[in-house]
Amino acid sequence: KQEVTQIPAALSVPEGENLVLNCSFTDSAIYNLQWFRQDPGKGLTSLLLIQSSQREQTSGRLNASLDKSSGRSTLYIAASQPGDSATYLCAVSRGGNNRKLIWGLGTSLAVNP
Amino acid sequence: NAGVTQTPKFQVLKTGQSMTLQCAQDMNHEYMSWYRQDPGMGLRLIHYSVGAGITDQGEVPNGYNVSRSTTEDFPLRLLSAAPSQTSVYFCASSPDRRGQFFGPGTRLTVL
Numbered sequence: 001k002q003e004v005t006q007i008p009a010a011l012s013v014p015e016g017e018n019l020v021l022n023c024s025f026t027d028s029a030i031y032n033l034q035w036f037r038q039d040p041g042k043g044l045t046s047l048l049l050i051q052s053s054q055r056e057q058t059s060g061r062l063n064a065s066l067d068k069s070s071g072r073s074t075l076y077i078a079a080s081q082p083g084d085s086a087t088y089l090c091a092v093s094r095g096g097n098n099r100k101l102i103w104g105l106g107t108s109l110a111v112n113p
Numbered sequence: 114n115a116g117v118t119q120t121p122k123f124q125v126l127k128t129g130q131s132m133t134l135q136c137a138q139d140m141n142h143e144y145m146s147w148y149r150q151d152p153g154m155g156l157r158l159i160h161y162s163v164g165a166g167i168t169d170q171g172e173v174p175n176g177y178n179v180s181r182s183t184t185e186d187f188p189l190r191l192l193s194a195a196p197s198q199t200s201v202y203f204c205a206s207s208p209d210r211r212g213q214f215f216g217p218g219t220r221l222t223v224l
Contacts (some may be wrong), residue, residue, distance in 0.1 A: 034212045042217065044203060049212035091156075099144055099207055100171060103155040 002027040004092055006104035013080055014112050021075040021107045023090035028068045031095025035064050035075050038087045038106070047088075048075070080111045115139050117216035119204050125222045126194040134189040134219050136204030142214075144207040145187040146171070147179065149200040150218075156203065162187055194223045 003026045013019055023033070035047040048057045048064040050073065056065040063076040077084060087108045091101040120135045138145065146161035148171075158171030162181040176198060178190040187206075191198060201220050207213040 032212065036215075041220075044215040044218075046212055046214060089156075093213075099146070099161070099213070100158045101148075101156070101213060105153070105155050 002030075002092065002094075002102045004090060004102050004104040006088075006090060006107050008107060009105065010108040010110075012110040012112060015080060015082060017080050017111075018076070018078050019080055019109075021077070021088050021109070023073040023075070023104055025071045025073075025092050025102070028071055029094065030068065030092045031099075033064075033066055033073050033090060033092045034101070035062075035073075036089045036091065038089060040086075044089070077109075080109075082111050082113050084111050085109055117204055117206050117214055119202075119216035119219050121219060122217065123220050125224065126191075127224050128195060130194050132191050132194065134191075134202055134204075134221075136187045136189065136216060137185050138187075138204075138206040138214075139185065140206060140208065140214070141184060142206035142208050143184065144209070144213075145181070146205050146207075146213070147177070147187070147189045148203045148205065149173065150203060151200050159189065159202075191221075196223050199223045 005024045007022045032051045034049045036044045050057050050066040061078040066073045087106040089106040091103045117138045143164045147159040148156040150156045157173045160179040162168045168179050201218050203218050204216040205213045
């Protein structure tokens with residue numbers, strides 16, 4: 001049974017720091033992995049999608065890597081800003097007709113001015 | 114494009130009442146799904162659909178019904194609301210390999 005774990009559960013950093021959020025999964029047979037951002041009381045914004053055949057994806061100050069063999073993904077945020085404060089969730093999918101996403105519980109990030 | 118839209122944003126029900134949560138997307142995605150988000154449990158799949166006329170159960174389908182008469186709409190019906198259904202509900206759609214896109218959510222409280 002696929003399980004997704006995110007460490008740390010919460011993180012507080014000063015503005016400007018580079019930081020890494022971790023996501024691990026127990027079954028390497030994934031179709032893709034997706035990172036989301038959730039602001040308090042809001043919906044889920046897709047940040048980056050990594051297909052199983054890819055090693056990393058980049059968007060602006062965000063870089064996500066995927067190592068299927070070790071069951072790990074990292075989300076790297078460069079030069080963090082107070083506006084980056086949110087909960088970051090990772091989810092994996094086996095693909096196919098179901099496309100069910102298995103979710104971690106998220107990392108709550110606070111970037112302090 | 115409006116993307117994925119959900120109505121209502123907030124709803125309070127009494128135990129035993131029924132209601133329908135609306136979800137619509139204008140991206141012509143074949144795949145749509147419903148999740149619920151609960152503290153400490155993450156998001157869990159309720160029902161999904163791979164196209165108009167086709168629906169299937171996720172991991173927590175009990176107490177919920179869905180239908181998919183058009184590509185655009187995927188309503189979620191609560192037949193007889195229970196306090197255990199207090200949650201935040203998210204609808205999503207997917208164009209296959211480009212991941213999934215979520216609506217803003219409906220926050221439901223059942224008293």
